[in-house]
Amino acid sequence: MKQWNSRKTMYCFFVLSIIFLAVVTVIGYFSYDKAMVVDFSRKNLPPSFSYPFGTDWMGRDMFARTMTGISMSIMLGVLAAAVSSVIAFSLGIIGASMGKAADGFVSGLIDLVMGIPHILLLVLISFALGKGFKGVVTGIAITHWTSLARLIRGEVLQLKESQYIKIAEKLGHGKLKTAVKHMTPHLLPQVLVGFVLLFPHAILHEAGITFLGFGLPPEQPAVGIILSEGMKYLTMGSWWLALFPGLLLTIVVVLFHLVGDILGRLIDPGRIHQ
Numbered sequence: 001m002k003q004w005n006s007r008k009t010m011y012c013f014f015v016l017s018i019i020f021l022a023v024v025t026v027i028g029y030f031s032y033d034k035a036m037v038v039d040f041s042r043k044n045l046p047p048s049f050s051y052p053f054g055t056d057w058m059g060r061d062m063f064a065r066t067m068t069g070i071s072m073s074i075m076l077g078v079l080a081a082a083v084s085s086v087i088a089f090s091l092g093i094i095g096a097s098m099g100k101a102a103d104g105f106v107s108g109l110i111d112l113v114m115g116i117p118h119i120l121l122l123v124l125i126s127f128a129l130g131k132g133f134k135g136v137v138t139g140i141a142i143t144h145w146t147s148l149a150r151l152i153r154g155e156v157l158q159l160k161e162s163q164y165i166k167i168a169e170k171l172g173h174g175k176l177k178t179a180v181k182h183m184t185p186h187l188l189p190q191v192l193v194g195f196v197l198l199f200p201h202a203i204l205h206e207a208g209i210t211f212l213g214f215g216l217p218p219e220q221p222a223v224g225i226i227l228s229e230g231m232k233y234l235t236m237g238s239w240w241l242a243l244f245p246g247l248l249l250t251i252v253v254v255l256f257h258l259v260g261d262i263l264g265r266l267i268d269p270g271r272i273h274q
Contacts, residue, residue, distance in 0.1 A: 010262045017255045017262075021074065024252065028071020035064040035221045044233075047240050054240040057233065062226075066245045069223040070252055072216075073203045076137060077256075080206075081198035083141035085148060089191050092152030093179050106153065114146045122205055123214045136215050140202045148194035152187055159183050197260035200253040207249060223249050 039059035047054045053062035095106025113121070125139035156179065164182065209215040210224025218225055223245055230241030 010266060014259060014262045014266070017259050021252065021255060021259075024067065024248075025071045025074050028067040028069070028074075031064040031068045031071075032221070034061055035068040037061070044238055047244075053244040054238075056229070056238075056241055062241065062244065065221040065226055066223070066248055068221045069226050069245065070248055072220065073206055073223050073249070074199075074252070076133065076140075076206055077199045077202035080137045080140035080144070080202040081195050083137070084145040084198055084202075085191055085195040087141065088145040088148035088194065089152055089187070091145070092149040093156055093183065093187065095149075095153055098179075103153070106149070110146045110150055110153075113143065118143050118205065119208065123209055123212070126209055126214050131214055132217055136206050136209065139209075140205055144198055144201055144205075148191070148198070151190060151194065155187055155190060156183060159186060193260055193264045196256065196263055199256040199260070203249070203253055203256070 037060060039055075041059060042051075042055050043057050043059040045051055045055040045059075051061055051063060053066055056062055056065070091106050091109070095103045121143050122139040125142055126135035129135035129138055159182075206215060207222070207224040207227065210222050211228045212224075213228075215224055216222040226245045227242055227249075230238070230245065233241050
């Protein structure tokens, strides 16, 4: 009964978190036009019933801008995490199943990428591709696959010692066919959890390099741009310009971490009481 209640609680929290993130994304998507409206007659208004997050120095609705920025970050994170997961899965399973040469190449590539600071490599890739949405997504995807690839590689090496894999090889199945047909079903749960856990890293790095000026263009209501602009006005008493966007960004990142952890526990029941 205790285990059932634990699983029920996790299911409820998981569903509620997904609903919250979906609502934030939808609200932000439909708030884009409102977020771009400039009205100097209402500039620097503190939080109120009409403007829950206040307005900025150009009279723009900070609630609409914050929701739009978070929505953009979530959509960017989904795309970047998906591409990164595909890279990790492909390299992990091919490297570990195709022999020592392929495994050595993939292992060396993982060590090389992990040896370079994420933020530095991400900035260089984004800048080289002209920054913007394409540069940020490409940079995040190329720099965030290594940990998941290493996990998948380890799982494949363990699966290779399983009896059913050895039987498949004795029946004449090729290495790649055996990996794709027999190993993939066992690897998909790890890939799914890794995909979810890549979200918060993608969102934080997008906000970080945008804050530094190497990410999304300044005309976009992105979270990094909002925080960068809001920091300039903190000394003038406009605390709401940075507080609410930063707080909502933190909540979204923490929720993604919790959703990923819960998903891992639901997939692996042995972790429920850990």
